[in-house]
Each structure stands twice: as C-alpha cells, then as structure tokens.
Amino acid sequence: xxxxxxxxxxxxxxxxxxxxxxxxxxxxxxxxxxxxxxxxxxxxxxxxxxxxxxxxxxxxxxxxxxxxxxxxxxxxxxxxxx
Numbered sequence: 001x002x003x004x005x006x007x008x009x010x011x012x013x014x015x016x017x018x019x020x021x022x023x024x025x026x027x028x029x030x031x032x033x034x035x036x037x038x039x040x041x042x043x044x045x046x047x048x049x050x051x052x053x054x055x056x057x058x059x060x061x062x063x064x065x066x067x068x069x070x071x072x073x074x075x076x077x078x079x080x081x082x
Contacts, residue, residue, distance in 0.1 A: 021048075023055035031059040038063060 031038025038060030045053040 021051045023052055027052070028055055028059040031056045032063040032066075035060045035063040035067065 027041055031041060038056055042053050042056045042060060045056060
C-alpha cells in the first residue's frame with residue numbers, strides 16, 4: 001500500500017520515459033516571442049519538469065521586458081513627434 005513517487009501533495013512527479021527535465025530551445029523561443037504562451041507552458045511544466053519550467057519562466061519574463069521597452073520607446077517617440 002505504498003505511495004507512488006509524485007502522487008503525494010507537494011512532491012514533484014518524475015518525468016516520464018523520453019521526457020528529460022532540461023531546457024528546450026524551441027519552447028524557450030516560443031516563451032520569449034509569445035509571453036502568454038510561455039506563462040501557460042510554465043504552469044503546465046512546473047510540477048513535472050521544474051528545471052524546464054524555470055527556464056521557461058526566465059524567457060517569458062525576458063519577453064515581457066522586451067515588449068515593455070518597445071512599448072515605452074514607441075510611446076515616447078509618438079509623444080515627441082506629435
């Protein structure tokens with residue numbers, strides 16, 4: 001009547017066969033270019049692949065920062081031009 005690893009609350013489940021817990025370049029690129037998709041991927045991976053989720057989180061925040069800087073530059077440019 002033993003508990004399987006990963007079924008107890010607060011305990012991370014182990015990745016399945018063929019599913020390594022390492023950063024994925026394609027998913028990180030998607031998270032950078034589309035931060036809402038990156039947030040969803042982070043939430044989907046945070047318990048089963050914590051290292052991959054951490055990487056997705058970093059790239060999602062980098063994408064949010066890029067969009068914020070671009071927005072501010074465009075807003076300042078429009079304010080000075082008009």
